[in-house]
Amino acid sequence: MRSHSFEFYNIALFAVILCRYFLVAGAAYWFFYSSFSQSFINRRLPHRSPSWPVIRHDITLSVLSAAVFAVAAAFILFSYQQGATCLYADPHKYGLWYLAVSYGAVLILQDAYFYFSHRGFHHPRLFPWLHQGHHRSRYPTPWTSFAFDPLEAVVQALFLVGVVFILPLHFITVIAVLTTMTVWAVLNHLGPDRLPTLFPHHWLGQWVIGPAHHSIHHLKYTVHYGLYFTFWDRLLGTQDPKYTQALSSFLPSPIDKA
Numbered sequence: 001m002r003s004h005s006f007e008f009y010n011i012a013l014f015a016v017i018l019c020r021y022f023l024v025a026g027a028a029y030w031f032f033y034s035s036f037s038q039s040f041i042n043r044r045l046p047h048r049s050p051s052w053p054v055i056r057h058d059i060t061l062s063v064l065s066a067a068v069f070a071v072a073a074a075f076i077l078f079s080y081q082q083g084a085t086c087l088y089a090d091p092h093k094y095g096l097w098y099l100a101v102s103y104g105a106v107l108i109l110q111d112a113y114f115y116f117s118h119r120g121f122h123h124p125r126l127f128p129w130l131h132q133g134h135h136r137s138r139y140p141t142p143w144t145s146f147a148f149d150p151l152e153a154v155v156q157a158l159f160l161v162g163v164v165f166i167l168p169l170h171f172i173t174v175i176a177v178l179t180t181m182t183v184w185a186v187l188n189h190l191g192p193d194r195l196p197t198l199f200p201h202h203w204l205g206q207w208v209i210g211p212a213h214h215s216i217h218h219l220k221y222t223v224h225y226g227l228y229f230t231f232w233d234r235l236l237g238t239q240d241p242k243y244t245q246a247l248s249s250f251l252p253s254p255i256d257k258a
């Protein structure tokens with residue numbers, strides 16, 4: 001990998017992160033909020049689309065988040081250049097199996113980090129400084145997926161900075177994690193009515209966070225703090241009991257299976 005200055009990485013990565021946001025959030029918004037999509041949305045789950053001023057606010061915060069994440073990513077690449085991180089380039093160094101295991105490990109670690117930091121952000125003293133901006137959208141859209149107050153963006157980016165110094169990760173794994181993060185965040189902010197009710201509601205669905213689960217967080221604040229998995233919400237009693245009941249009614253009962 002050719003060496004570049006910190007400034008070069010910072011500017012290039014800001015452009016990449018911003019393009020990724022506009023492409024993924026824009027495509028999801030264009031598709032799921034178009035007049036075509038209105039024909040198949042679930043009317044049983046009313047979801048008011050936010051006004052343009054709220055969407056503009058989400059986009060402004062997302063541009064600031066992109067700037068914060070670009071500094072973090074530039075720092076990671078610059079540190080890699082100095083040989084200071086645990087990042088590696090040869091996929092066979094730890095075996096191919098390790099690529100998949102390390103990918104799963106990062107998602108599990110990030111989910112726990114997000115859950116506990118997110119609960120912290122909801123403390124009345126921290127909320128106005130770290131998390132109010134994200135909750136400006138009571139009815140989120142894909143544009144909300146990257147809308148963090150700058151201080152929250154710093155806390156989220158610190159996870160990625162920390163993990164590359166602790167866990168050996170191949171670049172493919174890092175890209176897979178970043179892609180998962182982006183797609184999952186957009187899915188979680190689609191609004192509850194854009195996909196089949198309580199998506200995903202297959203047998204694994206009760207462990208996985210989707211748009212219905214996260215939309216409830218934007219309405220209620222005191223439940224559903226997880227990022228990818230419902231594990232921490234279920235374990236620590238922050239899953240809305242009504243969501244659990246509704247979900248179980250969508251899962252096939254043992255009688256249905258027989």
Ligand SMILES: [Zn+2]
Binds near residue numbers: 134140144214218
């Ligand atoms: Zn959200």
Ligand SMILES: [Zn+2]
Binds near residue numbers: 118122131135221
């Ligand atoms: Zn929140």
